[in-house]
Every structure is written in structure tokens, then in C-alpha cells.
Amino acid sequence: MSSFTPSLDRLIEQFAKLPSVGKKSAQRLAFHILSMTDAEANAFTETINKARSSIKRCEICCNLTDTKVCTICSSQSRDKSVICVVEDPRDVIAIERTHEYNGLYHVLHGAISPMNDINPEDICIKELLTRLNDDVKEVIMATNPTVEGEATSMYISKLIKHLGVRVSRLAYGVPVGADLEYADEFTLIRAIEGRKDL
């Protein structure tokens, strides 16, 4: 039984639901919230609410954005002939950090996983297909090097290869079984340079 009052228990429980937050950290965060001034606490909750209501998916690439079309899709300096397909918005940030890639992105928001009942129609594949016009010369599959990521990559490549678009895959450098977002810049640079046709 907890020695805290029920409201505090509930607050701790909410923090404990966050990724990488254990029971001790959850308690620390809850007590920190209680020690805030009203103004600080209100600013915090308002920021959460505003982020949740204003952040949506870019109409073109499905990346998260505050505007209809994200800054990368609306940029005049990006190479519109290449689309790099990733599973997660955090992968875009990871690749942008390398400063080695100047094309566009497409965020799938997941990977095909029959085990978890995630089918092709559950991720943003049809949105990618509608983007493949004459301007697009290459699609780089940068899904995670996991079973699901590989399966997703193969599935998409089969769909678009006959359209005459070059399809490549991040090759070496990214450790197998790891998440792309955790790879360092140099690993990602090698992976982008070493991509190969599917």
C-alpha cells in the first residue's frame, strides 16, 4: 500500500507510464510538479495541450508539423527527386543531423508487422505512392534494420519498382536489430553512402 495521498498516487502512476521512467523517477517528477508555482504548472500543462492540438501530420510527407506542409517539403533548396522513407519522425531528425542528405522524406509511422496486427494499410504507404510522380527518381528505404523494417522495405520496393523509380536501401553501418534514431552521425553517413538497389 502506498503511503501517499490518492491524488499524488495517481500523479505518480501517470509519470510511471512514460517510457524509461521507473517508480523512483516517477515519484521525483510528481513531487517536482507539486513544488512548481501555479504559473509554472499552468505553462507546463498548456504546452502539453497546445503541442497535442497543433501538431499534425504534414499533408505531403506525414512528418509531424505545426503547419499544413512541413518545412522540409516546402523548402526550395531540397532535392525533390529523392525521397527517403523512414518509420518514425525521430529518424528524420537523426538523418538531418548528418547534414549529408538534401532530399525529401516520407514518414510511415510504423512498420508492417503481422505479429502485432500492423498491416500495410495501417502505415502511410498509400500517401507515399501518391507522391511518386515524374519528378521522383529515387526512393531510399531507410526503415529500421529489423525483421519488420526489412519486410516493410521489401513490400514497398515491390510496389514501386515497376514505376521506373530507383529503389535503394540503407546498407551497412547501422547495427542490425537497433533503432535508426540511436545511430550516430558517422554510422548513418556510411549507411547512406553504402545504400544499394533492391
Ligand code: ZN
Ligand atoms: Zn512534409
